Every structure is written in C-alpha cells, then in structure tokens.
Amino acid sequence: MAGNSNLNDSARNKQDEFYTQLSLVEIELKHYKRHFKDKVVLCNCDDPYESNFFKYFAMNFNSLGLKKLITTCYASSPVMGKEFEYYVDKGGQLSFMPTETPAKAENERHPYKVEITEVTDENGDGRIDLADVEYLMRNRKNTMTLLDGDGDFRSPECVELLKEADIVVTNPPFSLFRDYMAQLIEHKKKFLIIGNLNAVKYKEILPLFMNDIVWLGCNSGHYWFKVPDSYEEKKTDFKIDETGQKWRRMGNICWYTNLDFEKRHEELTLFRNYTPGKYPKYDNFEAIEVSQTANIPCDYYGVMGVPITFMTRHNPEQFSIVGVLNSGSANEYDFAKAILNGKQLYARVLIRRKQVSENED
Template identity: 45%
Template sequence: MIAEKTLNRTLHIAKSSKKDEFYTQLSDIESELTHYKKHFKNKVVFCNCDDPRNSNFFKYFAYNFEKLGLKKLITTCYKNQETDLFINEETEKAVFLEYNGDINGNKIPDAEEIGIKPLIGDGDFRSKESIELLKQSDIVVTNPPFSLFREYVEQLVKYEKKFLIIGNINAITYKEIFKLIKENKAWLGINMGRGISGFIVPNDYELFGTEARIDENGNRIVATNNCLWLTNLDTFKRHEDIVLTKKYYGNEIEYPKFDNYDAINVDKTQDIPMDYRGVMGVPITFLHKYNPEQFELIKFRKGNDEKDLSINGKCPYFRILIKNKKL
C-alpha cells in the first residue's frame, strides 16, 4: 500500500513537471479507441501534447487513418520533446505534423518521412499557434499534463471541441469537471483504473509496486491504477442501466444516514438499493457506470451546511449525491 501511494504521488509530481515524461502505451490507446470508431469519419483529429516522432497516439491514428476515414491528423508537442523519449536537454524548436493519408502501404508511417515542421513558439497547448490548430480540428485525443487538466479541459469546452483524454481519477472531484458531468457535457470513457495498464517512464525512474514492469521492447512501465478517460463522445456504457440487486427496506442498518444531508450512504456502487426513492451518497467511481437516464446527479461532496458529508462525525471519501429517476 505504501509503495502504491508513493508511486501515485510520484506520478502526479512528474506529470506536473515541465517535461511531462509519462507516455501512453499503444495497447491502452487501442483498447479505448476501439469503442469510438463511428465518431471519426471525415474528422480532423488533433493530438496537441504529442511529439509525432514517438507518440503512440500519432502511431494509432496514422496507422488507422483510412480505417477510421479520417480527414486529417495534426500533432504538436512542447519544445522539450525529442526523438529520444526521455532526453534531458530541451530542443530549440517545438514541432508539428499534418498527416493527410497513407503514404507507405498502411504501415505505421515515419514522422520524419511525412515531414515534421517547426513551430514559431514553444508548442504549449495554450499558445496562439496551438489554438489556431485547435480551431481547425474536430476531435482532440491525447494525454494532457495532469497539473493543467482543469485549464486544458476548459479550453476544449471554450472552443466546443469533441475530446477523448486521459486524466487522474481525482479529476472528477474538481468542481469544474464535475459540473460538466452533472450537466451531461462530459462523462467517463470505457476504461478506468486497472483498465489502463500503465505508462512508459524514463529509464532512471524507480519502478514501484507489484505491477511495475519492463516490456519486451525494454520500456519501463508503471501501473498507477488511478487514471481514467474523460470524453464527450457518446459511448454504449452511458446508456446501460446499473443492475440493482440490493434492498434498503429490511437492511436499513447497512445504509446509515448522513449527519448533514437527508441521504443514505452507499459504500459500493453494486450496493445501491433498488427500492430507495430518496437521495443516496455513492463513491466517485459510480460515475464510471453512470447512466443519466437512470440516475440524477444532485450534488458533490457537500451537505446542507456546505461541509463535507459526514456520518457520526466522520467523513467518508468523497461522495456524490444521486437519486434514482426510475422509481
């Protein structure tokens, strides 16, 4: 447990750094993207945190360009990226690439062969150049800096873009992100937690935890088990009802009421009672199975006194207040 907490904390710190040296595995990208193919036909995809020379997002979309029916693929990266994933010195220029289709028989194309071009600025997603490219795009897919996640999503919403991005599970506790979910403007993707198998890290990174490993290509992988995909592309999951099997009446002792809100506490999503008409406080992981046609999101974390929800003076980890719309 201590090792896992240390790993998660270290990942967060590293993701907050300028270099952002954690790379998404191609297998995790393929596992998630297979559920969204219908959304990409004749669309411009923008990966604005990705060096095309090493990004697995670029590899996925370039290889599947024709299969998805893409119109264009654009990738940009911050200036400290290089062909070596984890080079320690900054390069002089940020780069971008525009790919318009197959050039080598449907193999993963070489970015240098396509033609990498320098950007004038540093390639930051907030830069004028990056925003101009964002305006040209339809869907943004990438692994953005975790430390800038709020600002990153805010920009996507401002420019009314579709997106599929990776974030820390705790991102759904941010009031800005929860507001989007509550208003049905964003939701969780298909894979979460252990459904995202890990990130490629630098060679000098200490591998913590039993699930850390070195793959067949020599890449060092850490599995944090605390990440998710956030999207506004429709998925099958958000239209599936959660199957409810437990009952509240006759088992009231298992569902204590909060001190500061007229609601019962439910420790696990699978324990949501089928017969309770009132408000319930459920774990934040409920959002992974949330169907807006089945449940209403009432409030996040706070009671009527605007303090954290509590039971007998103790606060369970963040709760989301919900109500069954079908009773």
C-alpha cells in the same frame, strides 16, 4: 490506494511525462470509430512517432476515414526525436536524419508539428504501418514543420491548430488537467482524453458531469505508463523492463469524453431493497450511505452517497448527479465531508435515481 502515489508525484513535482501504451489506446478507441469519419484529429500533447496516439491514428488513418491528423510535441519532452531522427539544417528547415549521418546534438532539436493527410501502402506489404507513414513524410506528401514556440497547448499557434480540429485525443499533463479541460470546453471541441478519476470532484469539472456535458469513457483502472530515464525509482508501482525502460503504474485512470457510445446508456441492474438499517444516513448531511455501487437500492429515490467509482457506471437516463461530499468547501456542489457514525469516509458522489419510466415494471 495502490497506484495513486505516482499521481501525487505528478501533482507535486510536475512530472507529467507518462507515455500511454498502444493497447490502452486501442481498447478504448474501438468504441468511437463512427465519430471519426471525415474528421480532423488533433493530438496536441504528443511526440510524433514516439506517441502511441500518433501511431494509432496513422496506422488506422484510412479505416477510420480521417480527413487529417495533426500531432504536436512540447519543447522539453525528454523523448522527442528518439524514434524518428531529424535535425534543423543551416537554412532553418526541418530535415530527416540520413541513416549514414551521426545523430545531431540534443539542442538542435526543436518542437514541431506533423500533419498527415494521406497514408498509403508505400512498401507494398499489404498493410498500413509506421514504415509507410515514415516513407510519406520523407517524400513530403505529408508535412513536418517547426513550431515557432515551445509547443505548449496554450500557445497561440497551438490554439490555432485546436480551432482547426474536430476531435482531440491525447494524454494531457496530469498537473494541467483543469486548464486543458477548460480550453476544450471553451472552444467547444469533441474530445477523448486520459485523466484521473479524482478529477471528477474538481469545481471546474463536476458541473460538466452534472449537466451531462462530459462523461467517462468505457475503460478505467490501474495502468502502466512509460516514463523518462530521469524519473527516480520507487518501491511500489514502479518497474524496469528487460530493455531498461522505466515504467510507473497510475491508479484510477479513466477516459474523459463528450463522444457518445452505447455502453454509457446501459442501465445498472439494481436488486437490493432499501431499509434504514442497511443504509444509514450521514451524520452531517441528509443522504444515505451506499458503500458499493452494486448495493444501490432499487426502491429508494432520495439522495445517496456512492463511491466515486460509480462514475464509471453512470447512466444519465437512470441517475442524476447532485454533488459531492468531499471537503465541504471545494465548490458550491461540495456540501460537506462524508461523516458516518463519527468517522470520515472517502469522498462520495451524491446521486438521485430518476423516477421509474412507464415501461419499467
């Protein structure tokens, strides 16, 4: 599928530096504002000042009613310190780069954390923007501190920051998505993170959906991400803008969360009727094939195989998730390959419609 070749590159080559556009953050976060009041937010896979997650929460700190914002960066990040110059002085302290001082060598930069507890309109322009946040950092009202380690989300000091946080919001490395999700679940954290839709099938993640512990967010699709200059050019899903910035398009991008929102409780309108001719059964599994989510029959209560994109419309009050038809061996809920009339299909999610409620006609 178009846009998925970049995900494959990420998995093979550990190319995990995909930087999220601010617009993508904004259109998703608007659905969860009620969850953030008086909360500590952690962005632990981000480069402060380069990250649009940091920018969103810093600029909306007061409107969301945040208690604190914590952002950490990773040592090997190729963009660390590009927008907001800093250096480590002779005493080992983190200092901001004076405008008249030439930029220091790259090897003098180290991973660090930023903690924001106050954002005010310091420049008096009537709005809160990054200029205000930068002013506050320079005047030490908030803190910018060196990390002891490399900033990896699994490091002991970053785990301690995770324990302090109420909600985690970020774009974690695609190649480490399983590990990242496992850590969030282990520490019982609320979260909203970017991932690929195909991760739903993972043996570590599918049961979370089946038990309504995790679900997908509001928006999904094929999106463009900034990538470092070192990433090679590609024939498809790649572009260079007028500033020379490289971009790659990722397919089937979605948000994984355990924050509730109204849209996920909207019932899917069903209007087609079941007939054996229209809905054949798989050759190797007792379930009917439904090739499109829009074609789910309104009068069938057995097991159905639907495209994985169904998960973006899943309503837990309307359907139960039974398992998947994928490889037939990935996990205990992966029952078989999806084979119909001798032809293997793309992976299917197995669902069953819940019984009609008393209020339903």
